[in-house]
Amino acid sequence: MKLQLVNEQVLEWKMNQSLMQSIQILQLSSMELMEYIKEIEKENPLIEEVNYHDEIFSYRSSSNNDSLTPGEINASELTMYDQLKSQLYTLHIPEELRPIVLFGIDSINENGYLDIDMSLWGEQCQATEEQVDQALHIIQSLEPAGIGARSLSECIKLQLDIREDDVPFLYDLMENHLEWIAEENIDLISLHYDKDPLNVKDLLEQIKACHPKPGHLLDKKIDNYVIPEATIYKEDGKWQLSFYSWSSPKITINEDYYSIKDMNIEKQTANYIKQKQHQIEMIKKAIAYRSTTLERVIQCMLEKQLLFLEHGIHMLKPLTLKDIADELGLHISTISRAISHKYVQTPTGIVPLNFFLQSGIQQNNGSKTAAVAVKQLIAELIEKEDKRKPLSDEKITKKLKTNYGIEIARRTVMKYREQLQLPSSTKRKEK
DSSP states (O other): OOOOOOOOOOOOOOOOHHHHHHHHHHTOOHHHHHHHHHHHHHHOTTEEEEEOHHHHHHHHHHHOOOOOOHHHHSOSSOOHHHHHHHHGGGSOOOTTTHHHHHHHHHTBOTTSBBOSOHHHHHHHHTOOHHHHHHHHHHHHTSSSTTTTBSSHHHHHHHHHHHTTOOOTTHHHHHHHOHHHHHTTOHHHHHHHHTOOHHHHHHHHHHHHHSOSOGGGGTOOOOOSSOOOSEEEEEETTEEEEEEOGGGSOEEEEOTHHHHHTTSOOOHHHHHHHHHHHHHHHHHHHHHHHHHHHHHHHHHHHHHHTHHHHHHOGGGOOOBOHHHHHHHHTOOHHHHHHHHTTOEEEETTEEEEGGGGOBOEEEOTTSOEEEHHHHHHHHHHHHHTSOTTSOOOHHHHHHHHHHHHOOOOOHHHHHHHHHHTTOOOHHHHOOO
């Protein structure tokens, strides 16, 4: 071996200032974008006007009677997601795990529960099972205890673990006999596990002290409504997409500064004006990139979920970030940033963009059915059942196969029923 110099051309992706700003603005909601531009407007004298207020006031007056200003709509108080992410700065997290952890936090529902299957989480982030497990452990180590749980039993176990309770039979009790806890059946628990009734009573008191919805402990949002980026509507038999002006505010430069360039001014002043002009141009390009990317992503979602728009939630199709990324030729992280905390107006109401992303249940014929559609069918079957003879999870499983051709395991039906907060058949029975 010997050392030698070799000339070689390589492609290298560098994160310059313009790209960083485009990424930052891409993940802002319309309201956050307004606040961001207002801060720039304060220190950039070249900005004459930013056009977005009139239309948003008009929208708000038609949707809500409150007299809040746009700045008051997004309060300075941190949301649950912001508070969880802020805790990450105190932890040492490997760089390759950070985006996986952030994706997991964004997949937590308002109650504080992880609202995504582990396999889908890994698929969306192109991560291994081990990496997803590590990310879950990090999230579940955050405060309050119980955050990031996948079920009520896991939520309570996490909280009891934090308090260092050492109850050997707790795990079996939580997994297999949750109804005994709900009924506070001390005698049955004591008999089954051969435990002192006083110890069982103490354990039940500790479980009752746990918070079943830890996300509410961090929920300080005061948003009584949300502002959508765009509206989806049907016109002449075709579905159309139209963006509100506040999604892409127009920045106007004071024309007096154009004439200053032709005057004999100091070099320092000229450089200052040039710097501020460059700042505005970069922001305009970033806003244009945000608008173009958002339009492409929402248009793709619209095309993929046309059946949902036509016929309702039953017709939602499985759709992932990777599907959209492959379709548009963009990176998954770009799609994730584009849809983060953004909403769209539909004929049935305002929905978050991530609503169009649905996990799927694999069928025997190779096709997939959206999990949310299955949940809706389960809810409807229970709603229409004979309350004197309510459907067991096994019967619901058979009806899904017979009536809709959906084949899933009984334990999956039970999991979805619990996520819908619907009691078991024995507790739904009416005399």
